[in-house]
Amino acid sequence: YVGPELSYLMYAARWFPFHEYAADRATSDITITVPAGYAVAGASDEPVAELTGSQFLPAVGAGVARTASARSATPQAGALRSYRFVTHQPSLVGNFAVSHFSTRSLRMNGYEISFYVQPGSEGFIEPYAQLVGEALQFYTQKYGQPAFGTHLVIAQIDEASLDAYAAPGIEFLSTRFFTPGRQASLDERVLREIAYQWWGLTVGLKSFDDAWLSQGLSEWSSFAFRETRLTGAALDTAQRDMLERALMFEQSASIARAPSTLDDQSAAFQAVVFYKGAMVFRMLRETMGPGKFDTLLKRFFGEFRGRNASIDDFEKLATAVNGEQMRYFFARWVEGTGVPEFSADYQIIRTRTGKFRARGTVKENMENLRMPVELQLRAEGDDATTTVYVGDRSEDFDFESTGKPIEVIIDPNNKMLRTSEDLRISVVARRGLELFREGQYLEAQRQLEEALKLDKSNSWVYYNLGLIFLEQRNYQQALDNLDAALHGNLKPSWIEAWAHIKRGNAYDAMGDRARAVHEYHQAVESGIDFDNAQKAAGEFLKTPYDPKAVTQQAASGVSE
Numbered sequence: 001y002v003g004p005e006l007s008y009l010m011y012a013a014r015w016f017p018f019h020e021y022a023a024d025r026a027t028s029d030i031t032i033t034v035p036a037g038y039a040v041a042g043a044s045d046e047p048v049a050e051l052t053g054s055q056f057l058p059a060v061g062a063g064v065a066r067t068a069s070a071r072s073a074t075p076q077a078g079a080l081r082s083y084r085f086v087t088h089q090p091s092l093v094g095n096f097a098v099s100h101f102s103t104r105s106l107r108m109n110g111y112e113i114s115f116y117v118q119p120g121s122e123g124f125i126e127p128y129a130q131l132v133g134e135a136l137q138f139y140t141q142k143y144g145q146p147a148f149g150t151h152l153v154i155a156q157i158d159e160a161s162l163d164a165y166a167a168p169g170i171e172f173l174s175t176r177f178f179t180p181g182r183q184a185s186l187d188e189r190v191l192r193e194i195a196y197q198w199w200g201l202t203v204g205l206k207s208f209d210d211a212w213l214s215q216g217l218s219e220w221s222s223f224a225f226r227e228t229r230l231t232g233a234a235l236d237t238a239q240r241d242m243l244e245r246a247l248m249f250e251q252s253a254s255i256a257r258a259p260s261t262l263d264d265q266s267a268a269f270q271a272v273v274f275y276k277g278a279m280v281f282r283m284l285r286e287t288m289g290p291g292k293f294d295t296l297l298k299r300f301f302g303e304f305r306g307r308n309a310s311i312d313d314f315e316k317l318a319t320a321v322n323g324e325q326m327r328y329f330f331a332r333w334v335e336g337t338g339v340p341e342f343s344a345d346y347q348i349i350r351t352r353t354g355k356f357r358a359r360g361t362v363k364e365n366m367e368n369l370r371m372p373v374e375l376q377l378r379a380e381g382d383d384a385t386t387t388v389y390v391g392d393r394s395e396d397f398d399f400e401s402t403g404k405p406i407e408v409i410i411d412p413n414n415k416m417l418r419t420s421e422d423l424r425i426s427v428v429a430r431r432g433l434e435l436f437r438e439g440q441y442l443e444a445q446r447q448l449e450e451a452l453k454l455d456k457s458n459s460w461v462y463y464n465l466g467l468i469f470l471e472q473r474n475y476q477q478a479l480d481n482l483d484a485a486l487h488g489n490l491k492p493s494w495i496e497a498w499a500h501i502k503r504g505n506a507y508d509a510m511g512d513r514a515r516a517v518h519e520y521h522q523a524v525e526s527g528i529d530f531d532n533a534q535k536a537a538g539e540f541l542k543t544p545y546d547p548k549a550v551t552q553q554a555a556s557g558v559s560e
Helices: 068-073 122-143 185-195 208-213 215-227 232-247 267-288 290-303 311-322 327-333 421-437 441-454 459-471 475-486 495-509 513-526 530-542
Strands: 006-009 026-035 039-042 049-052 080-091 096-099 102-108 111-117 151-157 164-167 170-174 342-350 356-364 371-379 383-390 394-401 405-410
Touching: 006 151, 026 039, 026 096, 039 080, 039 111, 039 151, 096 151, 102 122, 111 122, 122 151, 122 185, 122 215, 122 290, 164 185, 170 185, 185 215, 208 215, 208 267, 208 311, 215 232, 215 267, 232 267, 232 421, 232 530, 267 290, 267 311, 267 327, 267 371, 267 421, 290 311, 311 327, 342 405, 356 371, 356 383, 356 405, 371 394, 383 394, 394 405, 421 441, 421 459, 441 459, 459 475, 459 495, 475 495, 495 513, 495 530, 513 530
Parallel strands: 111 151, 151 170
Antiparallel strands: 006 096, 026 080, 039 096, 049 080, 102 111, 164 170, 342 356, 356 394, 371 383, 371 405
């Protein structure tokens, strides 16, 4: 897009010639000329050189001759500025943004981060610099130095293009990321976009069919970063969210086939390549062990730095690092579709020493699974966890505990791609959420109502139905569904706080401030602070919710 208020060029727009998308790298020497007062955001291997006056103009006779009339129509030299961007390393070139930007550079963890934002967005610079700086440090320690060096550019664009786009040494973020009260899940998106600097840009792709090595590995890297910082319910929610997202369209295509069979902007593509892709990397870590897995990623990054890699290349390296053939893993999870369903049969006995034992068998419905499966024994007073290796359809287990056993839970930390009765319900509901975000409210409502047919006590589904009606300003329906959420199973537990907050929003929108204040107080009294619930409730106690004021939209409490 090129316009008077904002212009941006991206490799993805295919304005710069190349042979194969995401695989054809080139060096470049590009000079961009703009009127005075405009700033140009772009990455360069050399300090960006600014030329003024006639230096930017081609000489007469060079190329197409410039006529007198053309010269007279040219803006005065002092009214124009030219900026030269040079890349010596072959990369996916041609990524720039131009506007009346507010600019600021900060140093974080050995990196210089330069922001080009629209006036009014300056307040986001420091929080994003902190987040991006921590991510850069984490990825550098995990994998190595990225190709762009130590200077990263972040440029704000409008919402008419992609929400976010990563290019060598520069990240484009839409205005959505600079909206007060933005959803906290947008930070997760930023973490993934930063990881592209390693996966897809420093290590390139032989073809777009190998997108798992970029998009799946970047999503995995984002999760690995968050995994080190989350605890308790927040970590449990993040793990469950990734599993549910991975299952949304799991049967649509395999990871290997998705780039050629699915639209890369579709929810199905993102579910398969991003989320299922990240889950497969997580399972690879569980299969190989964390030590070998970390070694694999470091070696992969080092050996293919500045080169293009394929999934076959990655599989060969995985086999070499593991010391055992990994063909079965890639055939099952990268080239195939389908996930197992587990069950457990067990007996509880009391030993002569007064302890308890839970002996049984974990079973699954797929042949030749060959995966480690985590089991947890919930018992009065203490829990115990063990891992069994399921080589075929079943494997025995044996727990001992001092407290009376309550139940055996399979995969308590959601480390495996699998299905179950409750997951089937959650996945139907999550498809509805994807439709909700795309603005397809009626279809989203239908999906969520289908999920309720499977479980009429599901608070999470009622809560999200409430959000759909709240978004459509159907406030009584929103109140009814949010009330049903509060009288359901209250899973996850944060719904207790956020349902009260959203009920308060509905009452505020209807002009009933007294009832709204009561709901916000209920949220505060819950003591639950998931996704900054306490801060949101406090803000709404001070200032009524106004559905017409975008700046008052607080984080929704919905997992994206």
